[in-house]
Each structure stands twice: as C-alpha cells, then as structure tokens.
Amino acid sequence: MDFSAPFLTRYWSHLLSALIGFVIVKFLAQSLFGKERKRRLSDDPARQLDLDRDEDQDEVQGVPGGPLSSEDTTEHIPYRLKRYTEKEMFRRAEEFYRMMDERRTVRFFSDDAVPLGVVHTLIKTAGTSPSGAHTQPWTYVIVQDVNLKHQIRELVEAEEEINYRKRMSATWVKDLEKLRTTWEKPYLDIAPYLIMVFKQTYGVGPNGERLNHYYSEISISISVGILLAAIQNAGLVTVTSTPLNAGPALRTLLGRPINEKLLLLLPIGYPAHNATVPDLQRKDLKDIMAVM
Amino acid sequence: MDFSAPFLTRYWSHLLSALIGFVIVKFLAQSLFGKERKRRLSDDPARQLDLDRDEDQDEVQGVPGGPLSSEDTTEHIPYRLKRYTEKEMFRRAEEFYRMMDERRTVRFFSDDAVPLGVVHTLIKTAGTSPSGAHTQPWTYVIVQDVNLKHQIRELVEAEEEINYRKRMSATWVKDLEKLRTTWEKPYLDIAPYLIMVFKQTYGVGPNGERLNHYYSEISISISVGILLAAIQNAGLVTVTSTPLNAGPALRTLLGRPINEKLLLLLPIGYPAHNATVPDLQRKDLKDIMAVM
Missing domain, CATH: 1.20.5 (Single alpha-helices involved in coiled-coils or other helix-helix interfaces)
Structure with missing residues (x-):
C-alpha cells in the first residue's frame, strides 16, 4: 500500500x-x-456479591491493599494483651486444640432447654470477628418459636426431597437408605434454637443510602468460625448446614430485608443421649501445613 | 442532512x-x-472461585440440601460431650466472650520469637473446622525464613504502592497521611511468622483426577475463624489481611500448586510493647441479633 x-x-x-x-x-x-x-x-443487589470476588478485588478496595479492616482512618489507642510464658502458651494452645478437636457436626439433638442468655453471649462472641472495612455484615436470627421452627423444617425438607428425588443418582440414594438417611430433618424441630446466619450483601447508611460491603462472605464465615468455637466451649453442638435452595423462602418467612441473604442454618442444643457421628478422620498436620 | x-x-x-x-x-x-x-x-484456576458463588450454589450440590459435611455416607459411632451445669455454661460462655472481645487487629508486632510448636498446635486447631463434604480445602503455609518474609513484603508493598498512587483518591491519601499510614508494611518483616492461607479451589484424587470442592471459601473462612480464636487464646495477635492483588505472585514465590489460591495473609506474633489500635466500637447485640 x-x-x-x-x-x-x-x-x-x-x-x-x-x-x-x-x-x-x-x-x-x-x-x-x-x-x-x-x-x-x-x-443490582445480586451483583453486589461479585464485589467480594476476585475480578473486582483487583481494583480499588474499600481498604487499600486489602486488610480486612479500614481501621487506619480512626484515632489510635494503646493495645495491651496478657503475655503468657512459653510453657503456659503451649498448655493453653494444646488445651484449646483438644477442646476443638472434640467438636463434631451432630445431627441428633436433645430437646432439653438451653438458656437464651447463653445464646446471647454466643452471638456477642461471634460479633467480635474482624470484617472487611469493619462493616460487620452479619445478622444472626435466633428462632425459638416452635411453630416457626416447624415451618422452617417444612421449607428445608421440601427442597431436600427434590434433591433426593431428582438431583441425586439412584446409587447414591440407595447407599443412603442403608444408613436410614433421608431428606427428613427432625432436628429442626427438636433443637431448642435455630441460628439463621444472614449475610448483609450491602449496608444501609443513616440516610438510607446503600453502602458497599467488601469481603462479606469471608468476614461472616470467619465470624461463624468464632461462633462454632464458642458453641463448643459451652458444651453445645450444631450442624453447619447451608440450606441455600431454601434461602429465599426462609428469608421471606422470617421477614428479613432484601439486603440479607441466608448463608448458613445452625441448629444448636445439647447432643441427644444416643447421638452418633460418622467415623471420619481429619487430615494429618503434614497434609494441611507447610513450613518455609 | x-x-x-x-x-x-x-x-x-x-x-x-x-x-x-x-x-x-x-x-x-x-x-x-x-x-x-x-x-x-x-x-484460569484463580477464576474457578466463581463456582462457589451463589448462582451456582442454587444448583445441584455436592451434598444434597447442603449440609456442610457429607458425613452421612460413613459408619456411625457414639458421640459424647461433657455437659455443663447452666451456671457453669454461663460462666464459660462469658469468659470466652471476654477473651474474644479483647481480640483486635494489630499491625504493630514485636520481633520476639514464638515457638514453632505453638504454631503447629494453632494450625491443628484450625484443621478441626467443618468443611463442605469434609473436603478440608485448606493449606496453611507458615513462613519463618527472614529472606522469604522480606520478599513477601516487597511483593505486597509493590501492589500497595499502586493502590496508593493510582487507585485511591487524593483526598483519601491525604487523610491517611495524617495518620502516617502508607503502603509500607514493616510488620511483614517483623512478625516471626506469616501464615499464608491457601484455599484449594479443587482437590486432586488418588489417580490425579480433579475433585470438586464445594463451599470451599465458606469452609476455609470458618477454619480461619477458629484459628483466630486459637491465636487469641495463646496471647498472640494477627492482622486478617487479604493481599489478593499480590496473590498469584505470592503463590509462585512459595511454589504452591495451581489449585491453591491465596485467600488471606496472617502475620502472627506478640504485639509490640507500644502497639496501638484504632479506637473502633463493635455493633451492639441488638443490631446483630433478632430473636423470634
């Protein structure tokens, strides 16, 4: 040319x-x-979830460089923490490990009452979790009402039955028959409380304006980890269940606002006298840790 | 026209x-x-994370109905857990709450050594977490090597500098100047260990086949919540940071496989003698809990 x-x-x-x-x-x-x-x-509120995702995290953060908290912009105060001797630290770490190692997901509950005040303290403990930009994007809804618990059970079981009838293979269902596991979740009636863990996909400011929540799923899951430790420490048990198919119906049933999404459902109570758990092993330390 | x-x-x-x-x-x-x-x-394996997202969770699950664990398919054994009196339960719950309420994100570390054996126990404790289908999709890489820590700092700070120079507004940067906050992260050199939390986006079976991991981000974040409780219990501190921009470079530096994605970076150690924290408040119980 x-x-x-x-x-x-x-x-x-x-x-x-x-x-x-x-x-x-x-x-x-x-x-x-x-x-x-x-x-x-x-x-789009549904898209807000994407804000937690990687493709967006590569751009401007709620917090520069990504520390989970934007605490940098507030006045500082001195921080003191009790320092243990090495021997005492070893003992405390080992004792806490043994306590947590006894934790198991338990599906067989006693219907014995648990004081509501204890549950309050457990939720306060979950609320000490760090969170992205200190947004604390969690709402813990405690259901103790017998009728409401039963309605929740019905909604969850309806979804579960569809899973068994349509979404699972015949072999799988047959395998489960031997173990008498079905879509039925009697513990949703039996456990004295159901803790419904709602993730706030965005916040609402003082003038009704929408506030972005960053890292909300990581934050609330960390909060739940602390809650599980608190539950175990109190001598109670739970099932960390994710009834997501039933999430929207449960949110409607409980009258929660649209910026809240059901992430987990944790029934809590004492284990049944004859409770059993699957004989599972945890990975060895060498399979989950590397030192460099 | x-x-x-x-x-x-x-x-x-x-x-x-x-x-x-x-x-x-x-x-x-x-x-x-x-x-x-x-x-x-x-x-891109890093993008596989989207598979854990909500739009996918509404479809067929690894586990029907979504319990975080597929424990149903294993033989059962009896489960016993020490039952406390109500008074004792209240005391334990309150004591654990007070301990966790003292936890703060701390960026000022002492360089005093912490026994590696304690860190082992902390990671074992994190490994007691429940996980989707019992996949335990976590790898905790402990970095103690001085040179490696410094290389990590350089990679994180390089990304952080870009945040400050290009991704943040002038006002924001100016606000931060008053607080002497910059992109510099000296604690990455000073803290005796950096815990690099890698999420396994998929597993690898005995014959090298790829295994789906469901709910891996929720699972590993719950595990980190338990780890934070263990760290606090041992009298140590951390920063729950999310250095995602630097994630791929850090994965390469540490030689981790492509099914692992850096989720969090937790430096741990004793707080510095003159450590400070931002004067932040937590939400009241009434703002994070509803009882029905």
Whole structure:
C-alpha cells in the first residue's frame, strides 16, 4: 500500500469516514460498557456479591491493599494483651486444640432447654470477628418459636426431597437408605434454637443510602468460625448446614430485608443421649501445613 | 442532512468506509471481550472461585440440601460431650466472650520469637473446622525464613504502592497521611511468622483426577475463624489481611500448586510493647441479633 502524500490526498475523505466510524463505535462501546460497569458496582443487589470476588478485588478496595479492616482512618489507642510464658502458651494452645478437636457436626439433638442468655453471649462472641472495612455484615436470627421452627423444617425438607428425588443418582440414594438417611430433618424441630446466619450483601447508611460491603462472605464465615468455637466451649453442638435452595423462602418467612441473604442454618442444643457421628478422620498436620 | 438517493450515491464510498471502521472495531471488541469472558469461566484456576458463588450454589450440590459435611455416607459411632451445669455454661460462655472481645487487629508486632510448636498446635486447631463434604480445602503455609518474609513484603508493598498512587483518591491519601499510614508494611518483616492461607479451589484424587470442592471459601473462612480464636487464646495477635492483588505472585514465590489460591495473609506474633489500635466500637447485640 502506498502511504505517500498522493495516496493520502486522494483517499483522505475515506480515511476520515473510517476514523469517524471508529470514534462513534468506540464512544457507544464505552458508554455501554461504562454503564454495565456502574450497574455492577451499585444497582443490582445480586451483583453486589461479585464485589467480594476476585475480578473486582483487583481494583480499588474499600481498604487499600486489602486488610480486612479500614481501621487506619480512626484515632489510635494503646493495645495491651496478657503475655503468657512459653510453657503456659503451649498448655493453653494444646488445651484449646483438644477442646476443638472434640467438636463434631451432630445431627441428633436433645430437646432439653438451653438458656437464651447463653445464646446471647454466643452471638456477642461471634460479633467480635474482624470484617472487611469493619462493616460487620452479619445478622444472626435466633428462632425459638416452635411453630416457626416447624415451618422452617417444612421449607428445608421440601427442597431436600427434590434433591433426593431428582438431583441425586439412584446409587447414591440407595447407599443412603442403608444408613436410614433421608431428606427428613427432625432436628429442626427438636433443637431448642435455630441460628439463621444472614449475610448483609450491602449496608444501609443513616440516610438510607446503600453502602458497599467488601469481603462479606469471608468476614461472616470467619465470624461463624468464632461462633462454632464458642458453641463448643459451652458444651453445645450444631450442624453447619447451608440450606441455600431454601434461602429465599426462609428469608421471606422470617421477614428479613432484601439486603440479607441466608448463608448458613445452625441448629444448636445439647447432643441427644444416643447421638452418633460418622467415623471420619481429619487430615494429618503434614497434609494441611507447610513450613518455609 | 439529505438521506435521499442522490446523497447516498454521492457519498456511498464514505459510508462504506464508516461501515468498515465499525465492523473492524466491533470485531476487535468482541474478540477481546469474548476471550476475557472465556478465560473467566474456565481457563484460569484463580477464576474457578466463581463456582462457589451463589448462582451456582442454587444448583445441584455436592451434598444434597447442603449440609456442610457429607458425613452421612460413613459408619456411625457414639458421640459424647461433657455437659455443663447452666451456671457453669454461663460462666464459660462469658469468659470466652471476654477473651474474644479483647481480640483486635494489630499491625504493630514485636520481633520476639514464638515457638514453632505453638504454631503447629494453632494450625491443628484450625484443621478441626467443618468443611463442605469434609473436603478440608485448606493449606496453611507458615513462613519463618527472614529472606522469604522480606520478599513477601516487597511483593505486597509493590501492589500497595499502586493502590496508593493510582487507585485511591487524593483526598483519601491525604487523610491517611495524617495518620502516617502508607503502603509500607514493616510488620511483614517483623512478625516471626506469616501464615499464608491457601484455599484449594479443587482437590486432586488418588489417580490425579480433579475433585470438586464445594463451599470451599465458606469452609476455609470458618477454619480461619477458629484459628483466630486459637491465636487469641495463646496471647498472640494477627492482622486478617487479604493481599489478593499480590496473590498469584505470592503463590509462585512459595511454589504452591495451581489449585491453591491465596485467600488471606496472617502475620502472627506478640504485639509490640507500644502497639496501638484504632479506637473502633463493635455493633451492639441488638443490631446483630433478632430473636423470634
């Protein structure tokens, strides 16, 4: 091709038209993609979840560089923590490990009452968790009402029955028959409390404005980890269940706002006298840890 | 403008050029955005995380109905747990709450040594966490080597500097100046250990086959919550940081396999003698709990 002056002189108007076409399309593309981008960042509550995800985390953070807390912007006060001798530290670490190692997911509950005040303290403990930009994006709904517990059971079992009838293979269902495991969840009636763990997908400011929540799923799950430790420490048991198919129906039943999404359902109580657990082993330390 | 036939006849070559410009740009845009989309869905292991997300969780689960554990398919053994009197339960719950309420995210570390054996016990404790289908999708990499810690610091700070220089507003940076907060993270050199928390996005079976991991982000975050409780119980402190921009580089530096993705970076050690924390408050119980 001849890019000399005569060529440009002859075809300048065509080149100009091509350039104009390019500019128009680029402008359209930018305004469209720009809008798409804006909507993802603010308008669609379902998309807010994406804000926790990797593709967005590579961009501007609620917190620069990503510490889970934006505590940097507040005045500082001295921090003191009791320091144990090495011997005492070893003893405490070992004792806490042994306590947590006794924790198991238990599906056989006693219907014995548990004081509500204890549950309050357990939830306060969960509330000490760190969270992205200190947003504390959790709501713990404690269900003790017998009728409400039963309605929850019915909603969860309805989904569970669909799983068994349609979503699982015949072999799988047959295997489970031997163990008398079905879609029935009697513990949802029996346990004295059901802790419904709602993740706030976004916050609401003092003037009703929507506030972004970053890392909310990581944050609330860390909070639940602390809750599990508190439950075990109190001599109680739970099942860490994720009844997500039933989530929207349960949110409606409990009248929770649309910025809350059911993440986990934890029945809590004493284990039944004849409770059993599957004979499972945990991975060895060498399979979960590397030292460099 | 005149769009009649004479106009079209006269300027057809210009219109054609504009059309060609449009088509070229559209083609380029599609191939670029199309590739980006495909990579997000399948090729990049880091992107596999989306499989844990809500839109997928509403479909067939690894575990029907979603209990975090598939323990149902194993033989059962009796489960016993020490039962406390109500008075004792209240005392234990309150004591554990007070301990956890003293926990704060601390960025000022002492360089005093911490016995590696204690860290082993802390990681064992994290390993008692429940997980989706008992997959235990976590690898805790403990970095104690001085040079390796420094390389990690350099990688994290390089990303952090980009955040400060390009991704944050001038006002924000100015606000942070007053607090002497910069992209520098000296604690990554000072803390005796850096715990690098890697999430296994999928497992590898005995014959090298890929095993799906469900709920892995929830599971590992719960495990980290238990770890935070164990760290606090031992009289140590940490920063729950999410250095995701630096994740791939850190994974390469530490030689971790591609099914592992860095979720969190937790430096641990004693707090510095003159450590400070931001004067933040936690939400009241009434703002995080509802009873029905």
